[in-house]
Amino acid sequence: MKSAVLLAVLSLSLSGVASAQFKSEDAIKYRQSAYVTMAWNMARIKASVEGAYNKDDVIKAANVIQAIANSGMGALYQPGTETGKGWEDTRVKPELFTNKEGVGKAAMAFNKEANEMARIAAGGDVAAAKEQFGKLGATCKGCHTDFKIKK
């Protein structure tokens, strides 16, 4: 009996810990911080493609966005974080938690363009960087439209 309970607890915990569960407030903070960090780096790329192009700066910025895109942020949308406050009230729509297929598609589109942005940044071609910056921004929008509350 004792071992059966132990086994149940063990299997439950093993299946449940594919990724760490955070306090909801922290999970929302991590999400918000990641988006703000990406906004900082989008602004850097924008400044470069619209003004004096700084290849190093674009590489650094694109690498940050690529790293966040590939960081597995989806895990931060853990149960219990549908609403609540991180740095501010979360602006996630309930659809993000129900429309798994849609959010997966939007996220993969973003990953693809973020990887491409980093690849192009390394090449240093201004026109290509500008075009890719637009494509990357469009995938941000693709997710905002369906999954982010407009206030």
Place this chain on the structure above:
Amino acid sequence: MNGKRLRLWDLPTRLFHWLLVLAIVAAIVSGQLGGNLIVWHGRIGIFIVGLIVFRLAWGVLGSTYARFAQFFPTPARVKAQLRGEWRQPGHNPLGALSVLALLGLIGFQAVSGLFANDDIAFNGPLYDLVDGALSNRLSGLHYLASNGLYLLIALHLGAIVFYRRVKQINLVRPMLTGWHEDKGEGEDARGGGPLALIVALMLAVAAAYGASGAWLPEPPPPPAVEIPAW
């Protein structure tokens, strides 16, 4: 009904109308697609500010049927139309309500957009004048109000179809040619000469310039601080 045609919409009014149609279509498409087109969305918004201000000025300075005083939809006029007693050329009272609603909402969209941000990398030209929270609020309203605009456009197009199909009146042709085919009791449009046009255009250009933020002081050159290696 003497069958003689009537000079209804002056050329500036027609040009305004069709330029606004093009600008609104371009604004909707660029806003929906996003990406690098968002930059054009912003430029089109500045152009629309100019168009709206032109129309407001032309509603005072323009020729007879372009004037707000001529078509302002007072309750008495609306009631008269609902009783089926409205015969005058120009905007009828319900049409006038639609005109004012469209001008108001499009004006709101254009102005709110100037202060908005897209949460990605684009800021409206006057974004620097407000704090982030207000910009976010205006961005949200800009997005919400777009639904109202779609509704008004649908009503506008629906009314044109209704007049054509049910009442056998072509509203589009006068907006292209300026002529109302059946003169009836109406008078030809008068006023809105070159001087009025120049004044209205100057006001429009001034408004677009204000909206563009080109007058905002240049950010001071970055202080000569060494950028750290980290």
